[in-house]
Amino acid sequence: MSLTISGIGISRGIAIGRVYRLETGIVEVYEVAIPRAQLEDEVARFRRAIRTARQQLKAIRNAIPESTPADITEFIDTHLLMLEDSMLTVAPVELIRQNLCNAEWALKMQRDALARVFDEMDDPYLRTRMDDVDHVVARIQRILIGGSSHASGQSDEQLRDAIVVAHDLTPAETALLHHQGIAGFVTESGGPLSHTAILARSLGMPAIVGTHITSHQIRDGDTVILDAGRGVLLAEIAESTLKSYRRKQREQQKRLSELDRLKSAPAVTGDGLGIRLLANVELEEDVRAARRAGADGIGLYRTEFLFMNRSDVPDEEEQLAQYLAVVRGLRGLPITIRTMDLGADKGYAADAGSERLATNPALSLRAIRLCLKNTELFRPQLRAILRASAEGPVRLMIPMLSSAGELNEALELIEDIRRELAREGLAFDPDMPIGGMIEVPAAALSATLFARKLDFLSIGTNDLIQYTLAIDRVDDSVTYLYDPLHPAVLRLINMVIEAGQRYQVPVSMCGEMAGDPRYTRLLLGMGLSEFSVPPTALLEVKDVIQRSHISRLTPVVKDMLASDDPAEIGALLGALNAM
Ligand code: PEP
Ligand code: MG
Secondary structure, three states: OOEEEEOEEOOOOEEEEEEEEEOOOOOOOOOOEOOHHHHHHHHHHHHHHHHHHHHHHHHHHHHOOOOOOHHHHHHHHHHHHHOOOHHHHOHHHHHHHHHOEOHHHHHHHHHHHHHHHHHOOOOHHHHHOHHHHHHHHHHHHHHHOOOOOHHHOOOHHHHOOOEEEEOOOOHHHHHHHHHOOOOEEEEOOOOOOOHHHHHHHHHOOOEEEOOOOOOOOOOOOOEEEEEOOOOEEEEOOOHHHHHHHHHHHHHHHHHHHHHHOOOOOOOEOOOOOEOEEEEEEOOHHHHHHHHHOOOOOEEEEEHHHHOOOOOOOOOHHHHHHHHHHHHHHOOOOOEEEEOOOOEOOEOOHHHOOOOOOOOOHHHOOOHHHHHHHOHHHHHHHHHHHHHHHHHOOEEEEEOOOOOHHHHHHHHHHHHHHHHHHHHHOOOOOOOOOEEEEEOOHHHHHOHHHHHHHOOEEEEOHHHHHHHHHOOOOOOHHHHHHOOOOOHHHHHHHHHHHHHHHHOOOOEEEOOHHHHOHHHHHHHHHHOOOEEEEOHHHHHHHHHHHHOOOHHHHHHHHHHHHHOOOHHHHHHHHHHHHHO
16 A cells, blocks of 8 residues: 655656655754853854855856756845845844854844744735745755755765755755656645646746644655645556556656747647647746746636735735736736726735625625725725736736626726726826626626627636536535536536627636646637636647647537537547547
8 A cells, every 4th residue: 555645746747756755844943141251262263154155156156057047046046145134143242242142043043033023024025035034044944953954965866866855955955956857745834836736837847835744754765756736646556557657747747848948939730720728827937937838828817816815905016016016027928907806805905804604705896896886995906906907908807707797896996996096197008908807697697798898708617617517616526527528517608608709709718627628629629719817827728729620620629519428528528639
C-alpha cells in the first residue's frame, strides 16, 4: 500500500525522485542578555551575518543562467536590496545596544515591528511583501545560529533529480534549487498565490504546497512520486505504480515539448476557421503567463480576488491602479474585466460582520445581485473599469445575470457612471463593450434576451453546471454528479451559442470546460469560436483546434445534442476525439 500525502498542486507535471529534506522556514530564537562590555562584539557578529547573507544571495544570483526570465531574478534582487536597507541593517544594531540583547533577539524584535507596519498598509501588494522580509530575516537568523542555509551549499550532486521537502521555500531558494537540477518540491506551508508558487509555475516545476507532512512519514532518500496535477505525493510505492507513473511522465514530457512550438502559431482549425484563444487570470502576475503562452488576450479577469483576504475594501483609485497595471501589462491585447463575483464561497471584508446567514449561499446575494443591492461597493469598481478603458481595449463583463430587470438595472447604472465621469472630465472609452456571463439556467434559456442587449456573452460552465444539475460546486459529497456532458448542460450551452449567432453577438466560454481538451471538438462543433482558458491549458486546446475540421465535427455534435442517452453521448464524444 502506498502512502498518499495531499496538498495544493501549484503547477502541473509528474516528478519521480529521492526525497531531500531541507531545513528552512521559521527559525526559533531566544533572548540572551549581553554584558555591556561585549555589546560591540555582538554588533560585529550581526554585521558579519548580514555580509554572509549578501554573499549567499549574490552567489545564487551568479549561479542562475543569463537566460533566466527577469521576473525570476527580480525576486533575488529584492532580497538583496532589503539587505542594504537600514530597516534590517541599522535598526537591529540599535536594538542590540538599547536592550543589551543578542543579535537574534534584536532581529526578531525588528521583524515583529515591521510586521505591524505591513499589517496596516492599504496596498495589498505591499502587504504581501512581508513574506520577503520574513525570508530575508530567516536567512540571517540561520547564519547567526550557525545552522546551514542550503544556499551555502549542498552539492549539485545531492540535489540533482531530488524531490525537495521543506517547511517553506523562498523564491530565491526555489530559483537556485531549479538551477541545481531538482525534480520538484513539496512544502508544508504556502499557498497557490505566493511568489514561490508563481515561480514554480513559470519554471514549469512540479510542486505541491500546503501539505502537512511529518518527518516520520517521509525520510531522506525515500523514492517518491510527486503528481502536481493531482496535488499528491506518493511514498512507499509499489513497483507497478512506479512503472505506470514513469510511462505517464514520459508521455507528458514528450507532449509538452511538442506543444511549445505552438506558442506563436495561430489558433486556426484544419479547415481554416480562426478561433480566439484567450486566457483566464486572477492576478496581475498571471498576465505574464498568459502572454508567454501566446494568448490572444484575457477573456476573464476575476476581480473579486482584489477584495478577498483583507480587512477593508479597495477604493476606486486602488482598483484603477490594479486594472491599469494589467491593461498595460497586456501591451494592446484585449482584456475582459469581470465585475466582482463576491458572495457564496467568495467571502469579503465588508460582509464579514453581516448578521444574515443565507441558507443556500450560492442561490443568495452573489455577484451582480450583491452589487445592485450594494451600489456603494459597486460604483467605485464600475468607475475604475471605465477609467481603465481609456488606456486600452477593455471589455466589462457582468457575472450571474438571471433576469431582464437585473440586466436593465446594471446597464442604467453603467450609463449613469458614464455621465458622471464625463461631467468630471475623466477619460473613458464611450464604446467600451459590455457583456454578460451566462451561468444560470434561466439566462441560458432566455439567452436571446441577453444577446439583444449586450455586446458579447460568455458561458460560465462552472456555475451553469452547478445550477443546472443542482450540485454545490464546493461540496465534495456531490462532486461525482458534476457532468459537463449531461444532455441538459449540452443543450443549454448550444442555446446560448445559437442566440449569439442569431443576433451576431460574440459568444465565448470561460468556465473550466473550455480549458479541457476533451471538450474542445464538441464546443467547436457547436459553433463556439472564442475560448477563455487557464494559461496552462492554452497550448493543449490550441493543438486540438489545429487538428480539427469543423465540417466533420458538426454532424456528430448534432447527434450528441439530439441524444438523451449518456452512454451514446459518451461514445459520440469518443468518436469526435478520435477523428
Ligand atoms: C464559471 O462559473 O464558469 C466562471 C467562469 O466563473 P467562476 O468560476 O469564477 O464562478
Ligand atoms: Mg461563475
